[in-house]
Amino acid sequence: MKKTFPQTVHLAVTLAALLVSLYFIFLYAPQESTMGEVQRIFYIHVSSGNMAFLAYFLTFFGSFVYLWKRNESADDFAYGSAEVGFIFCTCVLITGPLWAKPVWGIWWTWDERLTPTFFLWLLFVGYLMLRSYVIAPGRAALLAAVVSTLGVVDVVFDFWVIRMKSYRGQHPAAVMGGGENSGLDPRMWVAVFVTFVACLLLFSYLVRQYMRVAALRRQVARLRQLRDSSSGA
Amino acid sequence: MHTLRIIAAIFEKDLRVEWRHRETLASMCVFGLLVIFLFNFAFEPAGEESLRLLPGLLWIAFAFAGVLGFNRSFASERENAALEGMRLAPVDAGAIYIGKMLANLFFMAIAEAVMVFAASLWYNFSFIPALGWFTLSTFFCTLGYVAVGTIFAAIAANTRMREVMLPVLQFPVAIPIFIAGVEASTGALKGDPPGDYASWIKLAAGFSVIFVVLSYLLFEFVLEE
């Protein structure tokens, strides 16, 4: 991996994709007729939202592999994607109200899309807090893997419950599902897609950076132990 | 057969410990009563209003009393390094989980009965007409709450500040149970036809079954060294 696709190239591609996505968001996509400029928040908002849910699922996936194979880098991947996913989730919760205020006139509503996203954010917080507060560091990976498995099942229940509660839908419908009433210009779809790809690249770059930090940390710990044991003898 | 005996042994042990010290139940009940009591002064609900607020209030009291009890149930194991002993025992870790979970369920049921009784006295509200459906919905929601509470308490016992860690981990996961509990008991207490809120009870039952099975399977990793 390292040789075939060096980190610097990864960073360069990510930055380029982000700049391209800015072009598509601000220049290529047409202005929405009723909401005006503000509507352009939509592109980053939707992409971060999808990334946040994807990241939680990937955290579960990494945890599952870790429980099965006890592969340390699977756990690093789980932790990294939780950290980056938490940031994406925070971005959704920031950009959402910034769009809702001028359009709906309110910052927040307990709607069927906002509510599960907020629950997801809480799940990320729980996972990350657990990882930094476990007393015996060797057990953190196992406990976190259990937590993320319980969490991913809970996300399914969250959607079920929220649907049953039948909140009135403030949120624009069928953002990813398409549909007749979504009324998106085809060029807007292109911009959504480009932004999502840029976000995927950003996510993969940051998770990879995190995995490198974790690997280095282990190496340092091992060498330290070696030094301490040799100086003690 | 063997597994059932282990479950029974753990359950009995927790009950016996509780009988000798009376720490968990006492703190759960007192704390729950305080919540209900303070709520009365915060909102002074009367008549129709208390019917609207009561299910939510009861579930807030249940939730906090539960966290207190679950924390105790593993804190006491840790204090005497009993968790290490359990880890070494050549038994199925899932059976230990089920035993602890049933003990917690038992304590929760008693504490909830006390809280419901107090609420009915202080708010002049009779639970008798809706008792059957109210009990059924509360049972399933409590089962789901205890199922996640027990495994998260075991996890939180491995952290610094476990008193804070438990609610931070547990509340987000238990959200579907809170909502189902409040919705179903509101329906039951209002005297709606059971068909209107049966789906909430089903949801709680589904949640309980899935999380009990999942925790049973995962508990091995929680105890693992």
Added chain:
Amino acid sequence: MVNLYLVVAYGLVWAIFTGYAWTIQRRQDRLEKELQELRKALGPK
């Protein structure tokens, strides 16, 4: 006309990610330096 909400939204998102990327890079650099020192200290043996 430039919309303030729009500017704030994109500005914050970019700032957050730049900040995170920077801290993770710093963590990496610090660990790498420590690794070098440890290697040097252990080298002769």
